[in-house]
Amino acid sequence: MRAPMSWVREYVDLPAEVSVEDVAARLTALGLKLEALERPGHDMSGPLVVGRVLTMEPEPQKNGKTINWCSVDVGAANGTGEPQGIVCGAHNFEPGDLVVVVLPGGVLPGPFEISARKTYGHTSAGMICSALELGLGDDALSSKGGIIVLPKDAGEPGDDAFDLLHLRDEVIEFEINPDRAYALSMRGVAREIALAYDVAFRDPALRKVPAGNDDGYPVRVAATDACPVFVTRTVTGFDPTAPSPAWLARRVQLAGMRSISLAVDVTNYVMLELGNPIHGYDADKLAGPIVVRRAEAGEHITTLDGQDRALDPADLLITDDSGPIGLAGVMGGESTELSPTTTTVVVEAAHFTPVGIFRTARRHKLPTEGARRWERGVDPTLPAAAADRVAELLVRYGGGQVAAGVTQLGQAPAQVPIDLPLDLPARVSGLVIDAATVEADLRAVGCEVQVVGDRLTAVPPPWRPDLTDPYDLVEEVVRQVGYDEVPSVLPPAPSGRGLTREQRLRRRVGRTLAGEGLVEVVSFPFVGDATFDRLGLPADDVLRHAVRLANPLSSEEPFYTTTLLPGLLEAAARNLGRGAPGVALFETGTVAFPRDVAAPILGVDRRPTDAELQALFDAVPDQPLFLGAVLAGERDRSGWWGKGRGASWEDAVGVVRRLAVELSVDVRIEAAQRAPWHPGRCARFFVGDDEFGHAGELHPRVCAAFDLPARSAAVEIDLDFLMRRAPDVVRAPRLSHFPVAKEDVALVVAADLASEVVAATLREGAGELCESVRLFDVYTGEQAGEGRKSLAFALRFRASDRTLTETETGEAKAAAVALAAQRHGAEQRA
Incomplete structure (x- = not known):
């Protein structure tokens, strides 16, 4: 909402010394958010005066153009009192007209400095101005288009034109919240200023209006629930060629609307002044009484913008015997539009309920200034005053008279205490x-x-x-x-409460990953088929079965993601592309898996039944919390100590191992093949027999598709699943002050057997004395045999109550090797 200060000052006794900045600050404190402060015309200076054209001599030029050599009386503004000689290329004025003249030394918007200069064989000492040259938009201030032709009584030659044309003003633009619709008018803004400064307010809506009678234009309201008040006034003998007065057109323009014609400008002016949208009809084009009703199936209307619109039965219409002539509260119809031949104007000022207007405007994509006000709520007591104000201005500036007939149907709803x-x-x-x-x-x-x-x-x-x-x-x-003045006081924490179990576990996960050197990121959860293609997912992959959004931000990414990896991989590539030597990122977030059950559309007229609610919940997609991580580039930095180490699949698997230890969950690892990971360097994770995620090196094609270094690694697990398996009581590590006993063993096994499986078997076979099993060497070659590999493990034994003997550790080692031989055909190397 744009509010010119000169306009609102008419309704409030604001001291002259109060600055526009102070007003803006006070109103912002009251809840009208400041959007901008503007000072139109403050970039103009110098003598800008009223001039009377004394003579104009047309002079054809060789280029086919005809210019006018004019003699203009500018009074004493030029310092001599003599007529001013000015060359002008416009032809829409004549001797005797009052025009706007800028004299040498003046500056117009641009900036464009005016000086006396020789042109077309004459010395032109100034310029006769058009509205466009003064920064007033188009030529709406002119009665004939082109040069501004002022009314005969506008002033005397030499009078200052700045105040006459309201060229210098201060405009406050507000962002109006939907609950403050009253501020979409000068009346509302002035009321807030009066409240802010505790000064007198003069309500422009307080005016004596005639009572309704039977002589007004006939109206019938069939939809009284949507239109409780309807008022009409009629102006006859109106001059459609009469121009809008300069002050009115300028105010409409400063408020953000275009000056069009006197009749249209007046309706817009009153809407801006009072807040009640107004509409005018050409009485000669109306066919029978006006009827306010709902649309019927199959009806159409051509609105003022020239569009043919199919109507919905929920649309509220203004009609006559010919059919629809307006979308109530939104836009009038083309058939009864005010035109350059309109001499009788029927003024409509009604009150419409917000919800219906809101839905109609959205349905037809017509966000008009009127609909903007109706959908937020308008003062229902305004129609009579608004119609009377429009009629007054039309008669004052367009001639004619106001007919005695007044139509006034209904009354404003009572306010609820x-x-x-x-x-x-x-x-x-x-x-x-x-x-x-x-x-x-x-x-x-x-x-x-x-x-x-x-x-x-x-x-x-x-x-x-x-x-x-x-x-x-x-x-x-x-x-x-x-x-x-509201104090900043932290509320006391309620006793007996704290973080939930899930919150505690999620914080532990975040701290653990941060301790491992990973940085948390948040990415957009939207994907498209192209994203799944970049991940190398097969056409029948379960991850491609995603929830389609009804109103996606981008048509290229219409799905809610089923995996966190796309956003992580793009973030990693972006950071590496900007010079980071290596990245380690993680994200926790929900993914969505559709249930392929249609959600019922429930009404709002009653509470849903339990069965309806259950059907609705059954259609809600599963939305588990996932954890994703990506490691790319250098994992250990290069330096004076030597060359760094790049991230690899071991780092990705290690992330899950570390989380499992932190959450006290026994995790089993197996080799797997799963896109987007490398088929030979991918691990899947189990708790018991339940799989919950994968980690490993990304496929080379995926690295290339996301512009990542070769051998980049990634992790994705179902974090909800893992946290559900975490015990409520964390197992503390067992500590012993007795020395550790060390045993190493090398086993030859099948080349495709995962080392983790062998390690788990050794740990089981060694029994409770085994403290740890660690792989420290892998060998493949002739000595291991074709299709075989050698795995070397460091076994560590310790008891809590004694120092172990060599016999005890030897027996435990032998038991571990024997179980590995039994299960995996392992052979111990000497």
Whole structure:
């Protein structure tokens, strides 16, 4: 909402010395958010005056153009009182007309400095101005197009034109929240200024209006639920060629709308002034009485923008005997449009309920200025005053007269009283607010207040449909006391509560990964088929079966992701591309797997049954919490100590191992083949017989598709699954002060047997004395045999109550080797 200060000052006694910056600050503190401050015309300077054209001599030129050599009376503005000689290429004025002249030394928007210069054989001492040259947009201020032709009584030659044309003004632009629709008018903004400065407010809607009678234009309202008030006034003998007065056109323009014609400008002006949208009909084009009703199936309307629109039965229409002539509250119809031949104007000022207008505007994609106000809520008491104001301005500047007939149907709905404990504003805000302040502040915003004991009853003003419950009234009081006065006090933590089990586990996971050198990131969870192609997923892969979004941000990524890896891989590539030698990133987030069950569409007229709710819940996709990680580039940095080490599949598997230890979960690892990992360097993880994720080296084609270094590694596991398996009581490590006994063993096994499987077997066979099993060497070659490999393990034994003997450790080692031989055909190397 753009509010010219010269306009709002007409309705409020604001001291002249108050700056626009201070006004903006005060209104922002009251809840009208400042969007911008503008000073149109402040880039112009110098003599800009009213001039009277004395003579104009047409002079054809060799280039086919005809210029006018003009003599213009500018009074004493030029210092001599003599007529000013000016060359002008426009032809829409004549001797005797009053025009706007900028004299040498003046500066127009651009900046464009004006000086006396020789052109077309004459010395032109100034310029006769058009609206466009003065920064006023198009030529709407001109009666004939081109040069501005002022009314005969606009002033005398030499008078200053800045004030005459309202060229210098200050405009505050606000971002209006939906609950403050009253501020979409000069009336509302001025009321807020009066509240901010505690000064007098003059309501432009307070005017004596004639009562309704039977002589007005006939109207019937069939949809009274959507249109409780409908008022019409008729202006006859209107001059459609009459120009908009300069001040009115300028104000409409400063408020952000285009000046079009007097009739249209007046309806826009009153809408901006009072907040009630107005519409005008050409009476000669109306066929029979006006009827307000719902649309019927198959009906169409051609709106003012020339579009043919198919109507919905929920649309509220303005009709006559010819059919629809307007989308109520949104846009008028082309068939009854005001035109350059309109001499009788029927002015409509109605009240429409917000929800219907909102849905119609969205349905037809017509976000008009009128619909913007209706859908937020308009003062229902305004129609009679708004129609009377429009009729007054049309007659004053367009001639004719207001017909005696007044149509006035319905009345404004009554406001619902709100009961409020007097101490509620203080309890909610934490401020010291006494009962007298609560009462005074609510009266200041227009409420009718009655206090009985420790309670207050307030009837909201009709321009505040947003005030519906006690806490709305609390906000009105607190915003006047001052949001900046509200103390910053941390609420006391309730006793007996803390983090949930899931919160504690997620924090442990995050700390563990941070300790391993990984950095957390958050990526967009949206993917498309191209993303799955880059991951190398087969056409029938379960990850390609994703939830399609109804309104995606991008048509190329219409699915909610089933994997966290795409966002992580792109983040890693972005960081490496900007110079990072290596990255280690992780993300925790939900993925979605559809259930292929159609969700029922439930009504809002009643509470759903248990069966309907269950059907709705059954259609909700499964959304487990996943953990993803990617390691690429250098894992150990290069330096003076030597060459660094690149990230590999061992690092990815190690991330899951470390988490399993931290969460005290026994995890089993097996070799696997799963896109997007390398088929020979991928591990899958189990708890018992339940698989919960994969880790390993990415496939070379995937690395190339995401522009990552070769042999980059990634992890993705179901974190919800892993956390559910974590015990509530963490197992503390067993500590012993007795020395450790060391035994090494080398076993020859099949080349495709995972070392982790062998290690688990050794640990099981060695029994409870075994403290750890660690692989420290892998050998493949002639000595191991074809299709075989040698795995060397370091076994560590320790007892909690004694020093182990050589016999005990030897027996434990032998038992471990024997079990490996039995299960895997392992042969011990000497």
